[in-house]
Amino acid sequence: MTPDERARAAEEREWYHTIELAPGVVTRGWFDTRGVAPSLPWPDLTGRRCLDVGTFDGFWAFEMERRGAAEVLAVDVPDPSQWDWPAGSEEEARRAIGSRKGAGDGFLIVKDALGSAVERRELSVYDLSPDAVGLFDFVYVGSLLVHLRDPVGALGAVHSICAPSAHVLLVDGVDFALSALSRRPAAFLDGRGRPWWWKANAAGIARMVEAAGFRIEGRPQRVWMKAGAGQRGSAGRAGLRHLTSAQGREALLWLTAGDPHVAILARPV
Numbered sequence: 001m002t003p004d005e006r007a008r009a010a011e012e013r014e015w016y017h018t019i020e021l022a023p024g025v026v027t028r029g030w031f032d033t034r035g036v037a038p039s040l041p042w043p044d045l046t047g048r049r050c051l052d053v054g055t056f057d058g059f060w061a062f063e064m065e066r067r068g069a070a071e072v073l074a075v076d077v078p079d080p081s082q083w084d085w086p087a088g089s090e091e092e093a094r095r096a097i098g099s100r101k102g103a104g105d106g107f108l109i110v111k112d113a114l115g116s117a118v119e120r121r122e123l124s125v126y127d128l129s130p131d132a133v134g135l136f137d138f139v140y141v142g143s144l145l146v147h148l149r150d151p152v153g154a155l156g157a158v159h160s161i162c163a164p165s166a167h168v169l170l171v172d173g174v175d176f177a178l179s180a181l182s183r184r185p186a187a188f189l190d191g192r193g194r195p196w197w198w199k200a201n202a203a204g205i206a207r208m209v210e211a212a213g214f215r216i217e218g219r220p221q222r223v224w225m226k227a228g229a230g231q232r233g234s235a236g237r238a239g240l241r242h243l244t245s246a247q248g249r250e251a252l253l254w255l256t257a258g259d260p261h262v263a264i265l266a267r268p269v
Contacts, residue, residue: 001112009109014099016106017059018228021113027057027106029228031259036171036223037063041265043167045069048137052118053125053158054144057106061118064140073133075123078104082124084149086191093193126150128157135163141170143225143261145208147195155212162268170209171223171263175199179260202262214266224258231255 001009006021011028018029037060046068052061055074064072077083080098107120123132125144139158145151158168178186178201185207187200200208202220209216232255 001109006109006113013106015057015228015230017057019057019059019062019110021110026229027110028230028233029057030230032226032228033059035226039221039223040169040171040263041218041221042067042169043138043265045138049073049135049163050138051075051133051136051140051161053128053139053141054147055107055120058110058118058120060140060142061120062110062114062116064138065116065118069138072118073136074107074118074120075125075128075133076104076107076120077124078122083195084147084197085195086193086197089193089195097194125154126157128161130161133161135166136161137163137166139166139168141168141172143172145170145172145205146197146199149191149197151198152208152211155208155214159213159268164268166268167217168209168214168266168268169263170205170266171261172205173199173225174202174205174260174262176260178204205262206264209264209266213269215269217265217267221263223261223263225261226258227255 003022006025010021010025015027015029016031017027018032018034019027021027045064047070049071050064050069052058052064052072052074055061055076058074061072061074080094085094111118139162141158145154148154162168175188178188182201183203185204187198187204189198190196202222206216206220
């Protein structure tokens with residue numbers, strides 16, 4: 001891509017991740033995770049084989065490459081019809097949410113701009129297996145469990161492709177109110193009209209990880225995923241006009257503090 005083409009792509013299409021394509025050329029992402037990355041509990045990735053599950057625009061896959069990984073594979077499901085939709089979801093909602101991911105061309109734009117060697121494959125987390133992808137020394141699972149009907153089953157598939165000495169870094173959204181109210185593992189079930197399923201508290205996410213066969217290292221870490229330029233635009237302003245609703249109040253929290261997440265470093269038992 002030419003510099004002009006990169007600049008247009010950064011401004012004109014919808015992005016999930018905020019990524020610098022070139023000096024001064026930054027995508028208008030829904031989230032800006034650039035400030036979060038340095039604070040996460042990364043193990044040493046030098047020379048390791050790494051996997052990014054649910055890559056979207058690829059921020060975390062390219063971050064692993066930057067940290068010295070010898071090989072990075074990124075997997076995702078670009079076709080919205082293959083996502084975990086609840087029964088009765090309207091076609092309009094499927095189109096609206098699916099259009100954000102497009103055909104995964106954001107990943108390809110970034111890969112070209114960075115001159116990256118990261119490989120991407122169309123593969124569901126449920127279909128991960130040693131036969132399909134081999135074994136990995138490190139796996140990143142980010143902001144994915146909330147969108148899955150069976151999060152523990154998905155983590156079980158992740159477990160199956162971990163080398164014996166592997167690390168898994170899971171960073172996923174938590175329900176802020178539920179986390180404040182209870183330290184016992186708990187989750188709300190949504191499952192209405194969109195692929196948002198189990199919204200757990202921090203203890204609930206940790207219990208999912210343990211139930212899938214992992215041992216947690218250290219204490220789970222609270223992180224806030226900051227809103228990017230895309231979220232602070234029209235969609236964010238629309239949410240702020242409805243502060244009397246739960247969704248409006250959530251929009252205010254996201255736009256000010258960020259989306260509450262928990263980061264967990266674990267190893268397969």
